[in-house]
Amino acid sequence: MSINLRKTSRNLHLWLSLVIFIPVVVVIGSGLLLQVKKEFDWLQPPTQKATGSAPSISFEKVIESVQLAPEAQLNSWDDIDRLDVRPSKGIIKVRGKNHWEVQLDAISGEVLQVAYRRTDTIEAIHDGSWFFEGAKLWLFLPAAILLFILWLTGLVMLFTTLKSKYLKQYYRSQQKG
Numbered sequence: 001m002s003i004n005l006r007k008t009s010r011n012l013h014l015w016l017s018l019v020i021f022i023p024v025v026v027v028i029g030s031g032l033l034l035q036v037k038k039e040f041d042w043l044q045p046p047t048q049k050a051t052g053s054a055p056s057i058s059f060e061k062v063i064e065s066v067q068l069a070p071e072a073q074l075n076s077w078d079d080i081d082r083l084d085v086r087p088s089k090g091i092i093k094v095r096g097k098n099h100w101e102v103q104l105d106a107i108s109g110e111v112l113q114v115a116y117r118r119t120d121t122i123e124a125i126h127d128g129s130w131f132f133e134g135a136k137l138w139l140f141l142p143a144a145i146l147l148f149i150l151w152l153t154g155l156v157m158l159f160t161t162l163k164s165k166y167l168k169q170y171y172r173s174q175q176k177g
Contacts, residue, residue, distance in 0.1 A: 006164075009156040016146050016153070023128070023143035030126035037119050045101055045115035050090035052107035062092060065102075065109040072100035072114050095120075 037043040057065075062083070066074045074080055074096045084093035091112060094102045099120050103113040124130035128140035 003160075006157060006160040009153040009160070013150060013153040013157065016150050020143040020146045020150070023140055024147060026128075027126060027140070027143075030122050033122050034119065034126060037122070041115075042118065043122070044119045045103070045113060045117060047086065047089060047093070048091055048103045048112040050105040050107070050110075050112065052090035052105065054087050055085055055092055055106035057092075057104070057106060057109045061109045062094060062104065065104050065111055066094050069102050069111050069114040072096055072102050073098060074100065074102065 033043060038046075063077060063080075066072065066080070074094065079096050079098070081095045081097045084095065085091075085106070086093065087106070090106050092104045092106050094104065095117065096102075099117050101113075101115055101117045102111060104110065105112055121130065128135040131139070
């Protein structure tokens with residue numbers, strides 16, 4: 001039974017690895033980039049620091065300040081995806097739907113930095129949503145499940161190989177003694 005289990009496990013391991021090769025490479029590659037996103041300004045703009053703490057500017061002042069950065073092309077609230085308020089650093093990050101980020105002083109509204117944010121795209125690639133509607137659920141989730149099965153079949157192969165080696169060594173020691 002052990003040899004049959006090992007053979008079945010190897011065949012399953014081989015074919016599953018071929019099926020999930022591309023999605024796994026995409027997840028690993030994008031995951032590596034996400035791991036180092038704070039180390040490279042090109043991936044994610046560094047968070048600036050202002051002198052203030054708790055924000056005191058109005059929403060009107062936020063949109064006025066953002067409009068002072070023409071390269072970001074954030075002209076109305078419809079262009080803005082979210083606000084990220086960092087009281088400990090005294091800033092407000094305004095993130096646009098176009099992936100541009102404008103960092104503002106939370107007290108004065110002064111524009112501290114304007115930069116393109118690539119990590120949102122990398123995160124979408126990582127979870128599969130960048131490719132097409134449903135890729136996350138119908139391609140990347142099954143690939144993750146198959147990767148788990150690959151891990152299990154790898155354990156089976158490891159266990160059966162170690163058991164076989166142990167038994168061979170045991171029988172050889174019994175024949176000598």
